[in-house]
Amino acid sequence: MTPSPVAVVFDLDDTLAVTARRRQQLLDEATAHVGSTDIDRGAYLQAHGSVDATDTRAPIFERLLDEDATVTPTALAAAYRDAIEEALEPIPNAVDLVEALRREYRVGLLTDGPRVAQRGKLVELGWEELFDAVVITGELQAGKPDPRAFAAVCDALEVGPEEAVFVGDRPEVDIAGAAAAGFRTIQVLTPENPNRHPRADAAVDRENLVERLPDLLHSA
Missing domain, CATH: 1.10.150 (DNA polymerase; domain 1)
Known part of the structure; x- marks a missing residue:
């Protein structure tokens, strides 16, 4: 029997934060x-x-x-x-979502990109202390979808992949990568990636993420 999730791991770009211009x-x-x-x-x-x-x-x-x-x-x-x-701007009520989830789950961030760029985004958003753990692939030996990137965030949260749900927007990098690493997955559908990947356990439009994610996690 699959255990109930104890951790939620988010992607950053185009999942919890977007740019106002293309x-x-x-x-x-x-x-x-x-x-x-x-x-x-x-x-x-x-x-x-x-x-x-x-x-x-x-x-x-x-x-x-x-x-x-x-x-x-x-x-x-x-x-x-x-x-x-x-x-850069957060999706509406992103902070409220993460803070509410932290009362029930360990919440992590796994974001691809160079260290200075991704750390700078967190500073700009005021999110340096928002998550229980932040892993930036520029600080690792491998980025998503390499299983080592997903293992690194599990280590930081002190959970196994079978205990975690990954929430991200990119079909192959986030969803297929996390699924291959042993996570359950929730795909965030965006105008750039509107189609659900076969390995997504659930999918939700980004505009509905804050409202629907807690219920999706309870059924994961």
């Missing part, structure tokens, strides 16, 4: 701010997946910038980080 627009703002040529979001994502950007996004931009560029990868990474932080 990421391509923020990337355009950053390149314009430092005087760089435009960078396509698709090319950025491809570079992001092929370099080891553990501390900042500078290694990503180092791959994308021309060799004769006058802009440094470090300056562009800082400008993009500032643009994202300025546009």
